[in-house]
Amino acid sequence: MDYLSTRDISAPPKTISFSDMVFAGMAPDGGLYMPQTWPDLSPDMLRTLREQPYAVVAAKVLAPFCVGPDLTADELLKIAEAVYGPRSGIFDDPAVAPLRRINDQISMLELFHGPTIAFKDVALQFLGRVFDHLLAKQNRTITIIGATSGDTGSAAIAACAHMKRANIIILHPAGRVSEIQRRQMTTNPSPNVFNIALDGTFDDCQSMVKELFADRKLNDELNLTAVNSINWARIMAQSVYYVTASLALGGPDTPVSFTVPTGNFGNVFAAYVARVMGVPIHDLVIASNRNDILPRFFATGEMATDKVTPSYSPSMDIQISSNFERYLFELLHRDPRAVNFLMTEFKSKGAFRLTPPDFARATKAFTAYRVDDDETIRSIQDTYEATGMVIDPHTAVGMRAAREHVAKHPDGPHMVTLACAHPAKFPDVIKKALGFSVPLPDRLGNLMSLTERVTPIRKDINIVKNYIRGVAR
Numbered sequence: 001m002d003y004l005s006t007r008d009i010s011a012p013p014k015t016i017s018f019s020d021m022v023f024a025g026m027a028p029d030g031g032l033y034m035p036q037t038w039p040d041l042s043p044d045m046l047r048t049l050r051e052q053p054y055a056v057v058a059a060k061v062l063a064p065f066c067v068g069p070d071l072t073a074d075e076l077l078k079i080a081e082a083v084y085g086p087r088s089g090i091f092d093d094p095a096v097a098p099l100r101r102i103n104d105q106i107s108m109l110e111l112f113h114g115p116t117i118a119f120k121d122v123a124l125q126f127l128g129r130v131f132d133h134l135l136a137k138q139n140r141t142i143t144i145i146g147a148t149s150g151d152t153g154s155a156a157i158a159a160c161a162h163m164k165r166a167n168i169i170i171l172h173p174a175g176r177v178s179e180i181q182r183r184q185m186t187t188n189p190s191p192n193v194f195n196i197a198l199d200g201t202f203d204d205c206q207s208m209v210k211e212l213f214a215d216r217k218l219n220d221e222l223n224l225t226a227v228n229s230i231n232w233a234r235i236m237a238q239s240v241y242y243v244t245a246s247l248a249l250g251g252p253d254t255p256v257s258f259t260v261p262t263g264n265f266g267n268v269f270a271a272y273v274a275r276v277m278g279v280p281i282h283d284l285v286i287a288s289n290r291n292d293i294l295p296r297f298f299a300t301g302e303m304a305t306d307k308v309t310p311s312y313s314p315s316m317d318i319q320i321s322s323n324f325e326r327y328l329f330e331l332l333h334r335d336p337r338a339v340n341f342l343m344t345e346f347k348s349k350g351a352f353r354l355t356p357p358d359f360a361r362a363t364k365a366f367t368a369y370r371v372d373d374d375e376t377i378r379s380i381q382d383t384y385e386a387t388g389m390v391i392d393p394h395t396a397v398g399m400r401a402a403r404e405h406v407a408k409h410p411d412g413p414h415m416v417t418l419a420c421a422h423p424a425k426f427p428d429v430i431k432k433a434l435g436f437s438v439p440l441p442d443r444l445g446n447l448m449s450l451t452e453r454v455t456p457i458r459k460d461i462n463i464v465k466n467y468i469r470g471v472a473r
């Protein structure tokens, strides 16, 4: 499969290979990479995947996206087995993404069985091994750089620690990530892992990272690589659990619906990809917290940013959903001029509006709900009372939206709502809702006593650059 940019207006558009795309991150024109065509998962093909282990389904679903000269189908299956297979020990449930029944209408898809107990592990563990494989093939080394408000950094470190051909440097805002999130990053003992606690906010971290990538000389010296959610390889890897969940609930012969707690639109776009490939997904429900740019968009047709307000589900405190551009590209019949036009509007005015017919098609593809902090707390309480299960605040946002949607459409297909993090990761909100907190899973047991390694750095790009040159030899 070759990839093209959502904003490339040259004719014909320039395409790049999977292996170049994986290391490139964003396209040079500012667009996001998309596969040139969509693979087709026929009903017959899907039926052959029923009862198959997660690793086998992953290798089958992902092959059309990534098999090529640098990655054969056999090598892909080996990587999938090394990540998701029963002997890998990376996920603490053999199903990788197990389903739990909430009631007759709703099930929960648990995505927190990886090393950092949040869903980003599912894709990043795979991406880390794909990096390793491609770097060995090409005899190259890279420096992975990322900014994090918590979850992505720890998942990326867990995925890229011990890589022989990569250093990973993660910037987090000093004092502004939770203790568990910080320790998950700073206690990793691998010599290729470096943590910067930047004296600033998450936005400062992100603009530092942008400046680093904009420095051509530094890039050439160190082969900087990004691991943020605009990397297509993460999205495609996430589409796999929508396939396994559908198959477990009678797919492809029975449709299901999904509710996805959403920030950057990455995870819900992965669901859309599964649907485009042929998985019978009826409704795709977007669940947002009080940072509700997406529900406002799906109510009005206007995408307009607002100030980010901290909520009980911090990983969704976002007012620019970067991956939405990928959906726009699809919605606008893959017309890069139309995408450029809207993204330019958005950049200059902070808003764009779809035409009524385009908007009508968008509201057929997705439904969106806003869930505020009080409702999040009540959702944690209601779910505990009804099932005895403790859900994290992000999951609770989804659960509330799922219940609302099912109440409105009682005859709709079974609803699967995503459990994006383990409740132990957000002890303060759980305590507030339920009066107690849940222990960290055993695998993280000694997290609170391990030695931390972290370098505090002032908000000064030259100091950051010197530090990075110093460690990334």
Ligand SMILES: *Cc1c(COP(=O)(O)O)cnc(C)c1O
Pocket (backbone or CB within 6 Å): 118, 119, 120, 151, 152, 229, 261, 262, 263, 264, 265, 266, 267, 268, 315, 316, 394, 420, 421
């Ligand atoms: C990252 C994250 C989200 C948001 O996912 P997107 O792909 O940005 O929509 C939701 N919940 C948790 C726990 C996360 O870590």
